[in-house]
Amino acid sequence: MTMSLPRQAAPSGGPPPPRAEDRRHRVRRRALTLLIIVLLIGVPAGYLVISANQSRDSGKNKEAKYSATGLTPTYPAKVQRNLYQVPVPHPADRVASYETNNWKTSRLYVQFRTTQAGLDTFLEAMGVNRGDLKEGDITIGARDQGITGWTFTGPGPWWGLTHGQKNPAPTQDVVVNMSDPVLPMVYVVSRTVP
Numbered sequence: 001m002t003m004s005l006p007r008q009a010a011p012s013g014g015p016p017p018p019r020a021e022d023r024r025h026r027v028r029r030r031a032l033t034l035l036i037i038v039l040l041i042g043v044p045a046g047y048l049v050i051s052a053n054q055s056r057d058s059g060k061n062k063e064a065k066y067s068a069t070g071l072t073p074t075y076p077a078k079v080q081r082n083l084y085q086v087p088v089p090h091p092a093d094r095v096a097s098y099e100t101n102n103w104k105t106s107r108l109y110v111q112f113r114t115t116q117a118g119l120d121t122f123l124e125a126m127g128v129n130r131g132d133l134k135e136g137d138i139t140i141g142a143r144d145q146g147i148t149g150w151t152f153t154g155p156g157p158w159w160g161l162t163h164g165q166k167n168p169a170p171t172q173d174v175v176v177n178m179s180d181p182v183l184p185m186v187y188v189v190s191r192t193v194p
Contacts, residue, residue, distance in 0.1 A: 071096040071148050076110055084108040084170050084190035087125035089118035094185070098148065107191045108170075109148050119176065119184050126163055126172060133159040139173040144189045152187075155179040167193055 021029075076097040081087060088095060092112040100107045114122065123129055137160035138152045145151065152158055156179055163172045170192040177185040 071098045086110050086190050089114050089121045110188045113185045132161045140175050
């Protein structure tokens, strides 16, 4: 025989039974839930779309830069100026640059127009001075002229120098066109052996 236990009655002072949710509260709760879902999914998705577009644009810019096959009207990057020791002075305009690299030699081609003081600053930063320039000395060879499209046959006078340094420091060939003595045009080929 099994004994049965007496049942206890529910306490009289307990919490009231839950009330049914009215329509206004249900709409508010659903709207709040929808807003949270949109924020949790929409914001990261929007960020990913923006990031992907920026990354794609950056890749296109780099592709254009590195697929260039000659001088482009841009300053060389600061790391290039430091590596090749080509300190473009301020003020300078008509600036263009181009870099080539292979297993044997890396070259940076730079051209710019500057003032007389800018030319002196440029030469001093390279470790030479105006007295090292030789009139009529075209130190940039035919190969480098062909790559850049430079021709040193126009009105002059033309001045040039070669600043040779011990590896791994670069060697610079400089040609200066003084046809406008106030604003000389400078052409530089800096080469280094990796």
